Amino acid sequence: MTSQQRQNWLIAVPVIALLLWSVIYPNAAVIAGSFENGLGHWREFLASPADREALRTSIVISVASVFASLAIGVPLAFLLGRFEFPGRRLLRAVATLPAALPPLVGVIAFLFLYGESGVVTRAIQRTFGMAEAPWRLQGVGAIVFVHAYTMYVYVFLFVSAGLERFDATLDEAASGLGANTWQRLRRVTLPLLMPAIAASMLLVFMNALGSFSAPYVFGGGLRVLSTQILASKTNGAMGLAYVETTVLALSAVAGLGLFRWLDRKRKYTLASKGGRARRTIRSRRIQRLTSIFAAIIVVALVLPHLMVVLVSFARDGSWTTQVLPPEYTLENYRRLFSESELWRPIYNSVSMALIATAANLVVCFVAAYLIVFRQFAGRGLLELLVALPWAIPATAIALGLAATFNRNDLATGRILLVGTFWILPLAYFIRDTPLVASAVESSLRQMDASLEDAARGLGASWLMTMRRVILPAARPGLVAGGLLAAVTAVGEFVASVVLYTHSNRPISMEILAQLRALAFGTAAAYSVLLILLVLLMTLAARSFEERLA
Template identity: 40%
Template sequence: MTAATPTAPGWAAALGRRLAGGANSRWFPYLLVLPLVLVLWGFVVQPMFATFRESVSANGTDNYLQFLSSSGVARESLFTSLFISAASVLLCGVVGVAMAFLLKRFHFRGRRLIEAFILVPAALPPLIGAVSFQLLYSNIGIVPRGLQALLGTDKPVLAFDGIAGVLVVHTFTMYPFFYLAASAALAGMDPSVEEAAYNLGAGRVRVWRTVLLPMLTPALISASLLVFMTSLASYTAPLLFNVSQTMTMQIYINRTNGDLPMASAYASVLGIVSIIFLLAMRWYEGRRNYQSQSKGVSAVRREITNPIGRWLAPLASVLATLVLLAPVGAIALVAFSADRSWTTEVLPPTYTFENFVTIFTDPKAFQPILNSVQMSLIAVVGCVVIGVLIAYAVRRLTFVGRGLLDVAVMIAWALPGTVVAINLISAFSTGNAFSFGQVLVGTFWILPLAYFVRFLPIVFRSSSATLALIDPSLEDAARNLGASWLRAFYTITVRLMLPGVLAGALLAFVHGVGEFVASVLIYTSSTVPISVAINNRMYSFELGTAAAYGMLQVLLIFVVMWFSGRLESSRTATRRAEQWTN
């Protein structure tokens, strides 16, 4: 049995023995993980370094020094971005926590109505979401103009513009992070802890101050980090409300002006800040939270008994529901308006089906839909194959560097779309080992690749979450009954993971079809996706057609949302928010 001489056949036999243990061999995890590592390195990590090289290629560190100079666009943009993010955290925190308390702690007429629609604004695709808020609340928006007509003033009333407009979009689309985190924390909180405080003589204010808020703190901090990161990555809101001095806008502007090194410098800085926030979030999530699994009396909803409150509550609920549905309503309304007909009126003056007819009959107008569907499908296939395997490796195998693999996927999630686009441009504008020496920029393949990188974490997360619920001993049982690792993996583990994987894949597909942020930086004239088509139509003032495209995206989202809601109801609330919000 002992290997006598290190001859070639002997070496092969040794390797054969090493791997003869199959999945039990110590080497098996590495064999499985190696291709996954190569994919993540090649398409996520390595492009980041390429971007950094690009940023220092023309004039060394000069680009970075601009962030330090007191009177530069760079510094101004960084500060504006940070300011918008901080303000968004504050606004979303107030709105989200108030909503959570109101809906989870009080019982009033209309509560269920609000709960049903509370995630709608956040579920809109990034571009069409921002467009809808522009149509509603900007100085060309329906609400300010309506108030102007109503009050007879000579300017639109309560119009949001610039940074204020961006903050409106952020508040509406990101408050669910706080709402869901606070609701989950409230639901998970042991109600008897609150009761114990009352029992010991504390009044309502004191219980809030000394027990409820401290116990919500972990949830609120995670939500804050999430909102801050998402705001930092936000691109469509500044674009539509003309706030050009933010990090994301500067990346876009520099890229379109052909200054790729400067765009890369912005992308590097934004990427690093995002990764720091990601690591902060992971570090914080590892700490304890205050949820408990105690049974017994469930949290009490307080009935509103005040007579004024009783009258006001249903009224306010209906109003809140209208506000929640207004973005979708605005898009739907405009989708049926004739192109170029709406100028200064409160609502579009003429209505038609023409926009939809054009989209479905004119091959040129239909092409973006074909493009988006095709590219998203390709990306989703990649996401499923790689995402499921990474989830399996991270959850089930032990190997050196498991944590790094996990972090690498999450970096893809943390990086803003604009940064992903710049990274891919930097890495694949020349031939590269990971593109088999091909130039990808300017070809069809760059967009599916971008979608793959951006939405891999979605499939990974939902696969990983399902896998966490599957008892590992099921696979062991299959192996015990004689199945090979591969057979056990496919017939047991993959089979049980299917609902979670499918939900993740659907979500990734929807995000792909709605993608705008990365697409707008790297699309070619033959691969225009839907969102870019919407943007182009808006520029040529074909609002109706733009909204019609948007309506199709929204419909797809609602169908998928409904379907995956049926598919998997056990997912945790926060995770749902992270998946649905952009």
């Protein structure tokens, strides 16, 4: 073994061991748990109509969410990418806004707007003098509605990026060869955008499958796998919960495999010196219609945010049957900062997010460095380990942790974390590992590998090379990945709902608790605070990056 190899192993072994212990072990424990009495739990699962329904509904919702997101995201990307019209810049600015809403906050905003006692619903009911609400925000339709709003952003961003990289001369070549607009779209533009579309479809599918907040709040009597798991766990039917978790994870892996397979034929990449210029819409009438349409979308996109802000000033308990909340106050915010029980979740969320992010930065930097620059036997394994949590729904990750770290048993590598503060930072850390690692990896890949050799050749020590060459190269990825991790962690709901305790409850759980107590104003104030935290972290990351760059 050369000294280089020895060094590789010295760094790699702790990282691989940590990931095996935190990622593989809990999931393996879940799978093993599902077989703890032979096939008994599996028979139970297969025999249960509720579970069969949950599996079916989960898949129906995921597929429907994919198509609903496509239906919004693709046309919007074309409209904004290819045409110039009054209001385009405003629409572009707000088009990604839904992604800035933490998952549970988006759901609440929809509840305030379109729920049975929501503003829009009541306004329509009053206007037309209906005896009942015109619709109920419940069931598959409601869940897909919320999913489409929050997840179309993936489709929009991927297709927009594809259009930006799209080589305009290909379109021109096709038209020069006699292809009309429709033929060009069908034979050239869409096939070339297919990789971007497929990648975004996969993202939406995975997110919808693992989604918890929308089914939890709007499900009504509806069962989906993620909520079934929590229900089984709450009822103490751990064996069944293990089976449900395994099925959920397998569905995700199957989806992943399916999309990889659909995209298998691609051998080309879109690389060009920039897309074509946007076309001004010539017809006055169509231009006006486009602008009106754009205005409607802008309102629809901004309304949930405005609604949360508005309700955050509503006096708790005052909003009963009115269209809009009748009384406004600063009381909700004042209480968040003055009452220790209300302040607690904010402190928890911020500190747990910071701890998880710090761990992510250290572990993912080392992992990415090893993956990009070092050749050693365990590299493939390490790559798999950092990417794996992305394919596992958060509910499954959380249940794995709950099943594994529920007692102290050093012989089997178990320590008691359930019920302690540390279980949530660990869950956040696992969820965000793929995010941070891939960001750092892509930064490091842009660095010329010979720079490290050059630095060593010039006499720099290993430490100096790290500090002066590798870390600066990784920095953009560390900042971007760290920001994403912190933002996700501070609003995290799906894993938290499985693992939280009263003392370490994060903001999301407190929002849910306040909603249950019908304290809409307080719940909304927490939501606004969460949005502000996300904004603050984004600004901090940007100014940090600017100062260093």
